[in-house]
Amino acid sequence: MTIDGIDAASYGEAENGHVLPLALGFPFETTTSISRMILAGVFDQFPALKILVAHSGGTLPFLAGRLDSCVLHDPTVKDRLKLKPSEYLKKLYYDAVIYDSTALRHTIDFAGPDRVMFGTVSLEAW
Amino acid sequence: MATRQLIDVHSHVYLPRLVSYMKARTTVPKISTIANQDRLIILPSEEQSKSTSAGRPIGKEYWSIDWRLQWMKRHGIGHSIISLANPWLDWLPAGEAAKLARELNQDMQLICDENSEELSAFGVLPLHCAIDDVLAEVDFIKQSSKLKGYILGTRGSGSGLDDKKLLPVWKAVEEAGLIGFLHPHCNLPCSQRWKLYS
Numbered sequence: 555m556t557i558d559g560i561d562a563a564s565y566g567e568a569e570n571g572h573v574l575p576l577a578l579g580f581p582f583e584t585t586t587s588i589s590r591m592i593l594a595g596v597f598d599q600f601p602a603l604k605i606l607v608a609h610s611g612g613t614l615p616f617l618a619g620r621l622d623s624c625v626l627h628d629p630t631v632k633d634r635l636k637l638k639p640s641e642y643l644k645k646l647y648y649d650a651v652i653y654d655s656t657a658l659r660h661t662i663d664f665a666g667p668d669r670v671m672f673g674t675v676s677l678e679a680w
Numbered sequence: 681m682a683t684r685q686l687i688d689v690h691s692h693v694y695l696p697r698l699v700s701y702m703k704a705r706t707t708v709p710k711i712s713t714i715a716n717q718d719r720l721i722i723l724p725s726e727e728q729s730k731s732t733s734a735g736r737p738i739g740k741e742y743w744s745i746d747w748r749l750q751w752m753k754r755h756g757i758g759h760s761i762i763s764l765a766n767p768w769l770d771w772l773p774a775g776e777a778a779k780l781a782r783e784l785n786q787d788m789q790l791i792c793d794e795n796s797e798e799l800s801a802f803g804v805l806p807l808h809c810a811i812d813d814v815l816a817e818v819d820f821i822k823q824s825s826k827l828k829g830y831i832l833g834t835r836g837s838g839s840g841l842d843d844k845k846l847l848p849v850w851k852a853v854e855e856a857g858l859i860g861f862l863h864p865h866c867n868l869p870c871s872q873r874w875k876l877y878s
Contacts, residue, residue, distance in 0.1 A: 562725060569731040575723070579867030587834035587841050587862065594842035600850045604829070604859040608690060612864070647859070649690045673690025676748065676760065677741055 584612030588646070589621060589639070593631060597642045606671065610652035611643070615664035618643050649673035685758030689861070692765035694720075694743045695787050701780070708877065709767050711738060722767055724866060724876035745791055749798055762788070763802040763831040766865035770808060770835050771877040777806040778813040785820055785827060792826035802861045803827040807849065808837045815852055822856040829859035834870055 565574040588607060597603060607614065618640035625631050625639055635642075648665055651673045652658050662670050694702070702711040702720075709722040714734055720742070721727060721735030740747045742765075752760055764784065769777040781804050788801040803821040805814055821827045830853070836843050841862075853860060866873040 569729065571731045572723070572726070575725075575867040580864040582868055583834050583864040583866060583870060584862065586868065587864075590840055590842035596842065596847075596850055599847070600854045602857075603850055603854045604857070605832070606689060606829075606859055606861045608861065608863040651690050671689040672686060674688050674755070674757070676688065676691040676693075676751065676762075677765070 581609060581612035584608065585614055585617065588612075588614060588643070592621075592635070592639050592642045593625075595635060597645070598636050604647070606647040606649065608649055608651065608673075610650065610657060610661040610670075611646070611648045614643055615648070615661045616657075618664065644669075647671060651675060686756060688752070688757045688760040691748070691760040691762045693745070693748065693762050694738075694765055695784055695791075696743055697780075697784060697787055698764065699743050709771055724873040745795065745799075749795060752798060759798055759800070761800050761802060761828060762792075763861055763863075764804050766833065766863060768804055768831060768833055768865075769806055770833050770865075770874070774806070774809040774813075778809040778817070781806040781809075781813075781817050782820065785817065785824065789824040789826050796826070800826045800828050802829045802831045802859075805830045805832070805849070807833075807846070808835070811845070811848055814849055818849065818852040818856060818858065821858060829853075829861060832860040832862045833865050834862070835866065835874055838871075838874075840870070 621639040644665055647669050648661050649671050650658055708727055712719050718738045719735040720738040726732040769781055785803040792799045792801050805817050821830055837845050
């Protein structure tokens with residue numbers, strides 16, 4: 555079975571520098587990666603595994619409910635996991651590098667203030 | 681009473697050892713000098729497009745620890761957990777990656793020892809190498825007082841982080857109490873993009 559990701563063609567022909575892959579591709583790379591770990595049962599098998607997810611988890615705090623809903627309604631995976639995807643996500647740590655106060659507040663509301671860490675990337679000149 | 685201080689968990693560096701390594705390369709990822717300026721060209725497909733092929737300028741904010749310490753002071757950051765920036769070692773042949781991982785983890789420990797109040801670090805695991813090499817590095821990080829965990833890309837050993845081959849790694853880092861700092865690098869679809877390095 556092939557599942558299409560976001561390939562170069564999806565970003566169109568225009569010269570847009572790094573904008574689309576960095577702004578949109580990277581967060582979805584993070585999002586799919588953690589989602590695959592959850593669906594594979596990695597966090598059921600290793601419940602004390604600690605992961606800090608960069609850039610406020612890509613889109614995970616925003617799409618957690620949708621993940622729950624899709625798992626609940628999918629015959630292939632609905633009985634596979636001990637918890638809902640969002641419950642594993644709430645046990646992870648996130649950094650605050652999301653460039654927007656509304657998104658940051660949402661991450662804090664989702665995971666709790668003691669799971670959201672200050673960060674800077676630190677590669678800016680003075 | 682304990683003093684409150686700001687701790688930066690997302691603080692990348694390209695350690696001097698990695699910079700020399702990347703300067704010696706002619707294919708991506710590499711550091712090239714263009715018009716007397718060092719440029720970092722790291723993303724799998726960026727050489728293919730006119731608007732991205734020159735990469736980004738790289739100055740001492742990318743590699744100088746002294747610069748970083750001054751920068752932290754200027755911005756009121758008391759402590760940083762530094763980590764290698766992408767693409768880490770995932771693009772290197774397995775044997776080379778395992779050797780360089782150990783050297784970079786030793787470098788990290790040394791740098792943090794010299795600046796103990798200001799710095800600790802996430803180490804690096806050569807996840808696409810032989811499992812014994814990966815587990816040896818988990819053990820090295822566990823034994824290194826200033827290494828609090830490991831930086832983690834999404835590639836794993838080549839097939840993503842849901843790969844069964846990684847189960848012994850998750851077991852080892854869980855037992856060691858090490859935290860993984862998951863960071864993106866390759867955009868989607870990842871597996872095809874990594875092939876662009878070869």
